[in-house]
Amino acid sequence: MIRPFDLRRPTALGEVGALLGEYGDAAALYAGGTELLLLMKEGFVRPRVLVDVKCVPGLDRVTAVAGGIEIGATASHRSVERSEAVRAHAPLVAGVARHVANVRVRAVGTVGGNLAFADPHSDLATLFLVFDARVVLWSLAGERELPLADFVLGPYETARRDDEILTAVRLRPWHAGAAGTYLKFGVHERPTLGVAAVLTLEADGQTVADARLALGCIGPRPQRLGVLETRLCGTPIADIAQSRTGVTDGAADAIDTLTDLHGSADYKREMAQVFLRRALRLAASRAMGQPVDARYPHTVVC
């Protein structure tokens, strides 16, 4: 049963800042509530005050800005899926938004809530890494921007201070002509594993010029696979499309995995290898303009 709490509904960021300053960690920011209320029902989290930020104007805006896309913290997954700006500049994000959790969560769950909650089984935290995402944190003391990779510290833990609110996430679209995919696998509603892969070809259309790979849900936090990205550059795209490279061999050895209800750390490491190979094959086929056989469930290729 949920314990009693005060509900505050500020209509300006300044009011949010004042409430956070007054109550500190006794206050919880509330947007969609899809994660927070579950924990409150279990008694894991017992805030004295819920600060409902849905009434703050502009926080739900999704816009194309110079050099990318800005998604406001209280934008729902559904509004991201439908956003013209996202569809035009980051269609993979719009596609994945359609596969987050279930329809109820997509209707009310928010992008900011998803990231700030830092559930280790988050699609967005993994996907956004291949967009070099940066989060915007606001407090009465000022605004700061952090790479998403530095924002998520571990399961349920972020670099957000108690007096701060995450107001937006900024995504940097890929190079023109890049092909990307996001695959996930799960036995529960939350993904057991998520992989995002983006490949950009050289002007000759034969070899990889740039690769971005992110893996999430299997460890304490999502991670970019820098070593593998470097290894992919210069690799013939046709070899990747046919999984002839062996480029992912041993790639999972260095991956930080956690045992939980979704499976053992060893199991997840094995699955990571399998899904990395699949993701690269799909992205490579798309980059080559070939038909993509996206037969795996919840697969998005753009």
Place this chain on the structure above:
Amino acid sequence: MRVTRELVIEVPPEALWPILWDVPRMAACLPGCAEAQEVIPHSRYRARMTQKVGPISLSVPLDVEILAAEPPRHLALSARGRDPLVGAEISMRVTIDCEAVGTGARLSIGAEGQVLGKLGGLGQGIIQRKAEEALDEFGRRLARAATGEASG
């Protein structure tokens, strides 16, 4: 859940041993430990352990029982408790072995425990990481406390 750590502290086992029985100093070495008190000297103790995982906080009153004490080499204890708000039950067994190395001591700490109840569903892997972090911090603080005492 099992966590083991080994560390070398630059004081001999004979100087380290009394610190392990000094309740306020041990409480200061254990991250999240408060309200530590002696119930029966060298036999039973009580303390409250508070740990946070993001927004989730756990506060458990623990009953500690000394299972074996062989000065200055070996100490074994068990700790049990329950957080009624979160519905989590914790039980663990801790051993500390101390061996003379040169002028210092090599400390082997082993903790084996379980977190039961709804919180256990959060993920044993996450709980294991938290336990490892807490034990590492305990080692650092104990080394500081011991070497501070040796020089003081």
